[in-house]
Amino acid sequence: MLSKDKTLYLLVMISVGLTLFWWSNDGKSYVHIISTPNAYSSYTGIWPSLAGTNITLDEIEDKFNRCKKRSISQISACRDVHAQSSRYWRSVSKGSWTDDEDFKRMNLASQCCAFNHTELMVPAPRAELYPWERELLFLPPLCNLSDIASAERSVIDLLTDTSDGSLTLGSEVKFKIFLFNGRGERRTSGGDSVWVWLVTSELGASIAADVVDNKDGSYTASTILPWSGRVQVKATISHHRELFRTMLYIQRLFTTTHWFTGRFKNDRGSETTPCSPLPFLPGFPEPEVCNLTDVNGFPWFCGKPAKKDLLNCSDFTSSKKLNIPSDFPLTEAEEELIRMWETKRPFMIANKIIIDVLPDTHVFPQPDLPCNKRSLSLTFDEVNSSGFFYNKTWRPLACQLPRVDKEFLRTCLTNTQMIIIGDSNSRKQMDILTKMVECTDQIKRTRVTWHAPLRCDVDDLGLSIKYYPHKMPFYGTEGEDLPSHVLYSSVSQLDAIPADGKYLVHLHQFIHLVGFHLSIAEHQLRQIRKAIERLMARNPHVIVVYQSAFTFIEREFRNKHKMNVFLVQMQKDILRGLGDRVMFMFTWPITLAAENTYGHPMISDQFTKYYMGHVCGRW
Ligand SMILES: *[C@@H]1O[C@H](CO)[C@@H](O)[C@H](O)[C@H]1NC(C)=O
Ligand SMILES: *[C@@H]1O[C@H](CO)[C@@H](O)[C@H](O)[C@H]1NC(C)=O
Ligand SMILES: *[C@@H]1O[C@H](CO)[C@@H](O)[C@H](O)[C@H]1NC(C)=O
Ligand SMILES: *[C@@H]1O[C@H](CO)[C@@H](O)[C@H](O)[C@H]1NC(C)=O
Ligand SMILES: *[C@@H]1O[C@H](CO)[C@@H](O)[C@H](O)[C@H]1NC(C)=O
Ligand SMILES: *[C@@H]1O[C@H](CO)[C@@H](O)[C@H](O)[C@H]1NC(C)=O
Numbered sequence: 001m002l003s004k005d006k007t008l009y010l011l012v013m014i015s016v017g018l019t020l021f022w023w024s025n026d027g028k029s030y031v032h033i034i035s036t037p038n039a040y041s042s043y044t045g046i047w048p049s050l051a052g053t054n055i056t057l058d059e060i061e062d063k064f065n066r067c068k069k070r071s072i073s074q075i076s077a078c079r080d081v082h083a084q085s086s087r088y089w090r091s092v093s094k095g096s097w098t099d100d101e102d103f104k105r106m107n108l109a110s111q112c113c114a115f116n117h118t119e120l121m122v123p124a125p126r127a128e129l130y131p132w133e134r135e136l137l138f139l140p141p142l143c144n145l146s147d148i149a150s151a152e153r154s155v156i157d158l159l160t161d162t163s164d165g166s167l168t169l170g171s172e173v174k175f176k177i178f179l180f181n182g183r184g185e186r187r188t189s190g191g192d193s194v195w196v197w198l199v200t201s202e203l204g205a206s207i208a209a210d211v212v213d214n215k216d217g218s219y220t221a222s223t224i225l226p227w228s229g230r231v232q233v234k235a236t237i238s239h240h241r242e243l244f245r246t247m248l249y250i251q252r253l254f255t256t257t258h259w260f261t262g263r264f265k266n267d268r269g270s271e272t273t274p275c276s277p278l279p280f281l282p283g284f285p286e287p288e289v290c291n292l293t294d295v296n297g298f299p300w301f302c303g304k305p306a307k308k309d310l311l312n313c314s315d316f317t318s319s320k321k322l323n324i325p326s327d328f329p330l331t332e333a334e335e336e337l338i339r340m341w342e343t344k345r346p347f348m349i350a351n352k353i354i355i356d357v358l359p360d361t362h363v364f365p366q367p368d369l370p371c372n373k374r375s376l377s378l379t380f381d382e383v384n385s386s387g388f389f390y391n392k393t394w395r396p397l398a399c400q401l402p403r404v405d406k407e408f409l410r411t412c413l414t415n416t417q418m419i420i421i422g423d424s425n426s427r428k429q430m431d432i433l434t435k436m437v438e439c440t441d442q443i444k445r446t447r448v449t450w451h452a453p454l455r456c457d458v459d460d461l462g463l464s465i466k467y468y469p470h471k472m473p474f475y476g477t478e479g480e481d482l483p484s485h486v487l488y489s490s491v492s493q494l495d496a497i498p499a500d501g502k503y504l505v506h507l508h509q510f511i512h513l514v515g516f517h518l519s520i521a522e523h524q525l526r527q528i529r530k531a532i533e534r535l536m537a538r539n540p541h542v543i544v545v546y547q548s549a550f551t552f553i554e555r556e557f558r559n560k561h562k563m564n565v566f567l568v569q570m571q572k573d574i575l576r577g578l579g580d581r582v583m584f585m586f587t588w589p590i591t592l593a594a595e596n597t598y599g600h601p602m603i604s605d606q607f608t609k610y611y612m613g614h615v616c617g618r619w
């Protein structure tokens, strides 16, 4: 599909042509390069999505050929898919009602890794590389698993002096981690993600450490010792930098790890086409894309139905994810690494460090400052060691949380409208609160994985809690069609809040966004930020809580959260500085210290208590 021959390569480029256009007016970060006929001007010889990276056409071609061959050997139908891949991304079935057949064909194309890079490399999801892309996409593709950091061979040392074998309560403790590859060679550059935390299981106590990448293959972790007793040190290579490189490669070239489709339907016919928050779709050049951004609230594009006599863009009804994440062309070692990451985590760095914290049977005293008197903007400055578990209860180090129980919440939420917008972890917050305040459900759920709004009321308190699932991209369950009207745009919901009345807004975004190139999340976060600014200016009685991405060390096959490290930083950076009625619910340290292994963390009630303990008493 790709030619190493520069002449042919240039010819293809010229015929495609390039033009620049600005996706949003809020900064240079959304320059998108879209192919349009006759707009070719200053082509410099680098495919836009590869510009600034070390990804070579040879790498892409080798990977593609390997994947093609393998897919055909595993699924014979892939032979035909590769011979004419655009016929699998576009509707070619006879008859008027082809939506199901179209969907099946796209699933097959995706399983056969039948993506046409030549088309998909023309635009870049974001003109400039993110700093982490610049760093990691300079690495060569992984070709031998022995090259990655090996947890078995890596070491962690205690840096803090413990000449008498013990440390005192409240003191700082430092560690240095040295990574070695599978051949036993010291790594000499950084980029791996290393997590460290301390545990005393008998006390239900744990704390996460702040880890600094020294960029020389070593990492320095520091935290404090807020309880006494015997402390165990846990360290893990949570993400190998080659995993990041592999995922970033997929996101740069293919924009997502898991594609969506859209259904178009009216009383005369139906059809399914590929969809994405970027207008770059397999099989659909730019002029043949429906812009459904107005329907979705956030950018959303689907291929234009081929049955032009029957269907047009306004017949779009719903979106549905492909059944499984796509098979993308990678090296064998990269595929192995992904498999390893999905089946063998956590990669623990063994150690025999024992820390005895004296004096015995003490815990750091709770600060005098009540959390609802602490400036909420300080929640954006929290680090991994800003709080700890003791007796399985999360204790911030900066302030004292009140006892958050039914009475407390009912008092706090009297005459309050609470609006929760996000994914199933937002629904989880709704469920926890519904139970705690004994709120009466107003919407009957007909299934457990409920992807539609919810509402509960406590009439005598004038309290109502509403949940809205966020807009596309939103992965439903397999085969589930999500009509646009069951999903809600956080921006429209924020804008709909009136200028008076007591409101508590809870926002959360994570799993549905991190599979995509992070420019999608960035764009949404910037729009949300502006909506929060408008809301703050309009209504003096509203408080907003943004719940961050979290950690997990689970082994789920095809998990989607591999880029959480970058998303959480982006969330913090973009939403910072919105004033004293916007709180950042930094879930990272809590899930890290809890060794969370679930997509819906078991300790989610600790988040509830944390943010409620911060916001209650402020109105
Ligand atoms: C990929 O797209 C290019 C440009 O549109 C086209 O010339 C080429 O035939 C396509 N390759 C395949 C395998 O469909
Ligand atoms: C990446 O490219 C830069 C310059 O373009 C080069 O100096 C470097 O050696 C390359 N790195 C690899 C790993 O190929
Ligand atoms: C990977 O490297 C190891 C150690 O250097 C070597 O034994 C092995 O043959 C290599 N594997 C491949 C597939 O090249
Ligand atoms: C899609 O539509 C939105 C809203 O109407 C508009 O702002 C945006 O520029 C359009 N995008 C493209 C690529 O046409
Ligand atoms: C789409 O088709 C409907 C009839 O199904 C028609 O009313 C409408 O004007 C068409 N819209 C466009 C943009 O062509
Ligand atoms: C928290 O630790 C993670 C590793 O778990 C590290 O990547 C991150 O930089 C740390 N964050 C802060 C704010 O210290």
Ligand SMILES: *[C@@H]1O[C@H](CO)[C@@H](O)[C@H](O)[C@H]1NC(C)=O
Binding pocket: 391
């Ligand atoms: C630990 O918490 C439980 C309930 O969560 C409580 O009953 C118990 O008294 C606590 N223990 C200590 C030592 O604080």
